[in-house]
Amino acid sequence: MTRRGSHFAVCLALMFLGAAPARAQDVKPYDERLMRLSEILGAVHYLRELCGNSDGQLWRERMRDIMEGEGSSALRRAKLTRSFNTGYRSYSRTYQTCTPSAQTAIDRFLAEGTQLADALVKSVP
Numbered sequence: 001m002t003r004r005g006s007h008f009a010v011c012l013a014l015m016f017l018g019a020a021p022a023r024a025q026d027v028k029p030y031d032e033r034l035m036r037l038s039e040i041l042g043a044v045h046y047l048r049e050l051c052g053n054s055d056g057q058l059w060r061e062r063m064r065d066i067m068e069g070e071g072s073s074a075l076r077r078a079k080l081t082r083s084f085n086t087g088y089r090s091y092s093r094t095y096q097t098c099t100p101s102a103q104t105a106i107d108r109f110l111a112e113g114t115q116l117a118d119a120l121v122k123s124v125p
Helices: 003-019 031-050 058-070 074-094 100-123
Strands: none
Touching: 031 058, 031 074, 031 100, 058 074
């Protein structure tokens, strides 16, 4: 799948998740996948910026979309934020310059993020 295709799939999933009705319950059956997607968004935000891609704040904005759709409580928003920041910080400690390994990590994260987004779209009622 191309990067553009991956980006499109993630955006579709985020739009779908944002449309899901807020629930009083803080634990959802898809939380593990959602937290992993949040972590991936943080890592991709850091790595693509490091490697000179012109995404700007795109990945942070996608995280904000998730927060608006899924952050139904302060605790839930904190968990989502922590996951995003974990991804960002982990890779900022590992990579200070763009390397072939960083590019490979980006590609893998985009592929995994697309798979997670597809699974989330299918699991959210």
